[in-house]
Amino acid sequence: MKKRCFLCLFVVCICMLPLNVFADSIPAKGNRAIGFTGIPEISYNRSRGMGFGAMGMMIVHLDKAHPETPPSQVMLMGQVSTEKDWMAMTFAKMHFNNDNYRIVGGGGYMNSNFQTFVNIGNSEVELPYNTYGTFVFLSPSIRVYKRLYVGISGQYFRDHLIFDESNIGGEEVSSDSYQNGLGVNLIWDSKDNQFSPSSGIFAAVIYKNFPSLLSNDSVFNKFNIIVNHYYRLNPKMILASRFATSAAIGSSVPFIAQSYVGNTDIRGYTKGEFRGDQTYALQSELRWNFYNRFGAVGFLGLAVANSPGKTSPLLPGGGVGIRYMVLPKFKTNIGVDVAAGKDDWGIYFRIGEAF
Secondary structure, eight states, rough: OHHHHHHHHHHHHHHHHHHHEEEETOOOBBBBOOEEEEEEEEEEEETTEEEEEEEEEEEOOOTTTTTTTTOOEEEEEEEEEETTEEEEEEEEEEEETTTTEEEEEEEEEEEEEEEEEEEEEEEEEEEEEEEEEEEEEEEEEEEEEETEEEEHHHEEEEEEEEEEOGGOOOOEEEEEEOOEEEEEEEEEESSSSSSSOOEEEEEEEEEEEEEEGGOSSOOEEEEEEEEEEEEEEETTEEEEEEEEEEEESSTTTTGOOOOOOOOGGSOOSSSSOOOSSSSEEEEEEEEEEEETHHHHHHHHEEEEEEEEEOOOOOOOEEEEEEEEEGGGGGGGGEEEEEETTEEOOOOOOEEEEOO
């Protein structure tokens, strides 16, 4: 595992330098500053095997009349793995009219081979599954008071799910389902920078309803609550902290609507072993700009997953990462993190910070 980690870190360091030259060579167009950056993805974990892909991002000021408006971003991402996972998606976050209006949206297609764990007797047995489908989401919002935004959101997700139950004496079981939802967002955003904040708070309460009217087989509600806090300790160091919860509520929450411990909310978990109707995670990250454009991060966190009748143990996660500021004009970093959790670990490539 250590050899693979060092190989990935070496590849990222080599790739950062030419990307930086390319990004800084992009001229401004009219009054609109514009920049491009990208990063290759070479990763490995026990669930998806060796992964290959790339992320690219364009950053541009769309609001010519208000230069203080934060720049907008459009991101493209593609991934494929040796376990036949693949995904292609696009994401955009746009700011207009002195940041009084925002639009977040995206979509893509995914094919994921993953696993969950079921209790058989006194032991947990791995249950592989495949899920593939198309997803689209859109969320416009408007500023109503100081840094408070109110918005609506909608998503379309058609999913085909296949369980391989041969490990527990069964056969393949497949199903088609929808997760089509409508909801409302309440957001407070006082960050001083959209890409690399050093002070301020980002807090969001996001509610979605998944009714039968929108072709959903299972009717349920889902809440996401996120609170990020940023504090500058000194000119070189920033302490960032995050609380995040995802809670699906209803009498028939579908398997695919559950959350699992991992990803941004707590790095170091890639197997999907701990999942439930609700997940809760708390983490802190120290960001250190140790030389010129180079930086490093160290992070620690705790998480728990919960479903009716089942609660996971308290799950620690932590690790370290490197950063390189590829677009100084926009304070945009690229980098890689290596993290470990309870009997698990992961490597994470990113444009921008984890949160």
